[in-house]
Amino acid sequence: MSSYSVTEPSQRQKWFAGILVVGYALITILPLVWIIATSFKSPSDAIAYPPKTFFEPTVEGYVNVFTTRTRLSEEQLQAVGEPQTWYDKLVRKDGLVISGPSRFAERFTNSVIIGFGSTVLCIVLGTAAAYAFSRFKVPLRDDLLFFILSTRMMPPIAVAIPIFLMFRSLGLNDTHAGMILLYTAVNLSLSVWLLKGFIDEIPVEYEEAALIDGYTRFQAFYKVVLPQAATGIASTAIFCLIFAWNEYAFAVLLTSGNAQTAPPFIPTIIGVSGQDWPAVAAGATLFLVPVMVFTILLRKHLLRGITFGAVRK
Amino acid sequence: MAQIRIQNVRKEFGAFTAVRSSSFTIEDGEFFMLLGPSGCGKTTTLRMMAGLELPTSGEIFIDGEEVGMKPASKRDIAFVFQMFALYPHMNVRKNISYPLLSQGLRGEEVKSRVAEVARILKIENILDKPVGGLSGGDRQRVALGRAIVRRPKAFLMDEPLGALDAEFREHMAEELRALHDRMGATTVYVTHDQLEAMQMGDKIVVMNHGVVEQFGKPQQIYDWPATKFVAQFIGSPPMNFLEFEGMIGVGGGLIDLGGIMVKVPTSREGRAGRLTLGVRPEHVTFVSDGAYRGRVSAVEYLGTTQIVTLVTGHGELKARIPSSHRVHEGEQVGLEFDARTLSIFDAETGKVLLSEGNEGVLGHG
Numbered sequence: 001m002s003s004y005s006v007t008e009p010s011q012r013q014k015w016f017a018g019i020l021v022v023g024y025a026l027i028t029i030l031p032l033v034w035i036i037a038t039s040f041k042s043p044s045d046a047i048a049y050p051p052k053t054f055f056e057p058t059v060e061g062y063v064n065v066f067t068t069r070t071r072l073s074e075e076q077l078q079a080v081g082e083p084q085t086w087y088d089k090l091v092r093k094d095g096l097v098i099s100g101p102s103r104f105a106e107r108f109t110n111s112v113i114i115g116f117g118s119t120v121l122c123i124v125l126g127t128a129a130a131y132a133f134s135r136f137k138v139p140l141r142d143d144l145l146f147f148i149l150s151t152r153m154m155p156p157i158a159v160a161i162p163i164f165l166m167f168r169s170l171g172l173n174d175t176h177a178g179m180i181l182l183y184t185a186v187n188l189s190l191s192v193w194l195l196k197g198f199i200d201e202i203p204v205e206y207e208e209a210a211l212i213d214g215y216t217r218f219q220a221f222y223k224v225v226l227p228q229a230a231t232g233i234a235s236t237a238i239f240c241l242i243f244a245w246n247e248y249a250f251a252v253l254l255t256s257g258n259a260q261t262a263p264p265f266i267p268t269i270i271g272v273s274g275q276d277w278p279a280v281a282a283g284a285t286l287f288l289v290p291v292m293v294f295t296i297l298l299r300k301h302l303l304r305g306i307t308f309g310a311v312r313k
Numbered sequence: 314m315a316q317i318r319i320q321n322v323r324k325e326f327g328a329f330t331a332v333r334s335s336s337f338t339i340e341d342g343e344f345f346m347l348l349g350p351s352g353c354g355k356t357t358t359l360r361m362m363a364g365l366e367l368p369t370s371g372e373i374f375i376d377g378e379e380v381g382m383k384p385a386s387k388r389d390i391a392f393v394f395q396m397f398a399l400y401p402h403m404n405v406r407k408n409i410s411y412p413l414l415s416q417g418l419r420g421e422e423v424k425s426r427v428a429e430v431a432r433i434l435k436i437e438n439i440l441d442k443p444v445g446g447l448s449g450g451d452r453q454r455v456a457l458g459r460a461i462v463r464r465p466k467a468f469l470m471d472e473p474l475g476a477l478d479a480e481f482r483e484h485m486a487e488e489l490r491a492l493h494d495r496m497g498a499t500t501v502y503v504t505h506d507q508l509e510a511m512q513m514g515d516k517i518v519v520m521n522h523g524v525v526e527q528f529g530k531p532q533q534i535y536d537w538p539a540t541k542f543v544a545q546f547i548g549s550p551p552m553n554f555l556e557f558e559g560m561i562g563v564g565g566g567l568i569d570l571g572g573i574m575v576k577v578p579t580s581r582e583g584r585a586g587r588l589t590l591g592v593r594p595e596h597v598t599f600v601s602d603g604a605y606r607g608r609v610s611a612v613e614y615l616g617t618t619q620i621v622t623l624v625t626g627h628g629e630l631k632a633r634i635p636s637s638h639r640v641h642e643g644e645q646v647g648l649e650f651d652a653r654t655l656s657i658f659d660a661e662t663g664k665v666l667l668s669e670g671n672e673g674v675l676g677h678g
Contacts, residue, residue: 205398208365211385212392213459214415227402 032288039281046277061278063087065104065269065286069096104283107265112290113176114261115245118183122240123233125184126191127199131221133192134199135207145196148189156186157249167254174255182254183244190243191236198232199225234301238294245291262287315376315466315499316341317362322371322381324357324523331357333523334371339467339501339516344493346514346531347503350546354523355503356471362501363392363469376466386415391460393470397452399444405455406440412463430458433492449477453485457492467499474509486513507547511535519543529674535593537671538656541663544591550620553592555627556660560585568657571626573604576652578670587660590627594620596651597632599640603647609640623648 009017038046040057069091072080080097083089091098132138133145163182164173172178202225210220226233248263255261266283269276317339324332332354339345347355360366362373364385373381380388391412399408406427413423431437434454439447444455453473460468473489474482490513493500504510510517511531519526519534519542527539538544544552559569562583567574570590577590599621607623607630614636621632621640625648632648640646657666665671 203396203398205394205396206400208385209392209394209398209400209459210411211365212363212390213412214386214463216384216386219415224400 035281036285039278039285041278043276043278060090061282063090064276064279065282066102067098068100068102070099071096107260107262110259111261114179115241117180118244119237119241121180121184122187122191123237126188126195129192130195130199133196148192152189160253164253174258176259179259182250187240187243191240194236195232198229202228231301234298238298241294242291317467317499318374320372322361322368322373324361324366325369331523335525337518337525337528339499341499342497344500344513344515346510346517347501348507348510348517349520351505353520355520359469359471359501359503363390364388389465390467390469391465393456393460393473395472395475397456399452399455401444404441404443408444408455409458409462412459426462430462434458450481450485470502472503519546533674537674539665539675541589541658548593550594550631553594553630555590557588557627559588561657575650577655577657578653578668581667581672584659584666589658589660591656591658592650593654594631594633596654598649599634599638600647600649603649605648606645607648609642609644609646612640
């Protein structure tokens with residue numbers, strides 16, 4: 001008879017769990033892998049049937065996503081002369097010349113400004129509100145908290161038309177400030193509630209100790225509470241950033257030129273010069289990088305954050 | 314160091330009154346115990362001294378200055394929390410030096426003050442460790458270090474030994490008391506453990522339901538309790554209460570306990586009706602020919618002494634007698650009470666009647 005543990009999973013359970021995890025990982029990672037692979041294919045490889053798993057990698061997609069190109073006739077090409085740079089050479093193979101930069105870099109910058117801007121604002125306002133709700137006797141506290149939560153109860157897009165009209169009359173249409181404001185408003189309820197949970201877990205004695213030690217309430221807040229809440233702030237920031245970064249519907253509706261973010265821009269690559277899938281894939285791949293870097297930087301906090309408070313130490 | 318004076322302090326939390334009209338004075342350099350059961354208002358009183366709660370009414374004087382409405386950071390006192398509340402993101406050295414930084418001290422001064430405190434508390438070897446991995450005793454020492462490093466006007470401690478193991482608590486209590494004697498700092502210490510209060514305190518305030526029941530030296534409180542609550546809260550086992558109908562006049566020295574006359578300290582107050590005779594267990598002696606008798610119902614052996622539970626005509630009574638005295642369950646024994654140590658309480662109000670014995674302690678009040 002073999003001994004067995006009540007809490008330790010058995011060998012079979014471990015195998016089952018392992019297969020489940022690996023299977024799930026494959027399902028979620030495969031599209032990503034495909035996008036990244038496509039971004040390195042040539043346009044003809046990208047639409048080849050049956051799909052090509054092995055192909056000759058090229059950075060044409062990346063060049064295409066950053067540039068606009070023009071097709072020239074033989075005489076014109078000769079007039080332009082030999083291609084100078086590596087990317088000139090790359091497009092010249094197809095008889096094209098680079099006529100200028102595309103708007104991708106600009107849209108990408110917009111995404112960074114709006115995504116990180118709204119995240120910072122969300123965290124600053126959310127932490128302050130969560131601290132107040134957690135520590136002070138705010139009149140109608142529970143009602144206010146419910147109101148804040150209730151803003152999350154319908155999909156934000158349900159109020160798209162009122163917001164569109166409001167933005168138009170306020171002159172916020174297609175501005176960075178407008179988009180930052182909008183994403184902050186949508187995310188703030190999440191940030192207040194998440195952060196309140198984290199701050200509730202920090203014993204009030206730490207602040208009291210700081211008050212006794214001669215610090216003001218505000219000093220106690222940023223010297224003692226904030227470092228303790230770092231975990232919560234990091235995970236909340238990731239959630240806020242992911243939403244603002246990926247948001248598509250409002251971005252399509254409210255931005256067109258000046259403040260357009262990358263999500264509505266990337267699909268417009270199709271059609272400018274045919275169905276340039278590698279360029280789309282390259283845009284999408286690049287678009288993934290900031291969130292990935294941000295998440296990896298805060299990974300340690302995030303993992304602790306998700307399970308925080310689950311077990312009392 | 315400073316004297317702390319509490320005057321008519323009252324604290325309400327909404328409809329709940331945590332502290333009603335408390336007044337007492339803590340003299341400079343005293344080790345002062347705030348004692349009472351949980352929810353009696355002792356911690357609230359301490360927190361009002363610290364400035365962590367503001368009194369609803371009344372005044373608090375520290376060093377002659379009224380501080381009732383001042384923020385904690387302006388009162389120059391140190392507070393030791395039950396859970397220590399060491400800053401978890403700082404190591405031991407930073408924790409201890411943190412109060413100094415708020416005073417604007419820097420560099421060498423901070424270093425030497427921290428080193429001095431570390432030497433006093435014998436924690437030099439853990440100064441650079443994070444506080445997370447410390448043992449309970451070391452955490453306690455670091456918390457004390459953070460308190461004493463700034464040389465405050467007073468130390469306020471909220472059950473600082475409550476989070477420690479029983480065996481370690483005793484050791485730490487001794488250390489604390491020794492530290493206090495060495496520094497001579499005014500210390501206010503909250504506890505619900507009467508033994509701890511008796512063992513460490515110069516003076517004790519006993520609180521119950523937000524009211525100060527009695528205030529005095531440990532022995533005075535033990536010997537001459539002002540109320541039945543104090544008599545029962547202090548001492549283990551507590552004071553015995555023998556309920557009886559009777560009377561005692563001013564200058565009277567005898568009571569009629571079920572037909573048996575019992576000598577008591579000469580009374581300074583007259584009262585008739587339902588009264589309670591209070592007897593400490595160690596003031597009961599067994600005599601073969603005593604008129605007042607009881608039947609032994611249980612015996613607890615405690616080493617040099619034993620606690621004998623007796624059933625008498627006025628209820629259960631516990632006696633503490635030497636273990637050498639052999640008693641058996643069911644045995645009938647004669648009892649005698651040490652006449653100089655007895656207290657008589659008014660059973661209705663729970664207040665003690667003034668007598669020759671307690672007038673020196675309870676005086677005018």
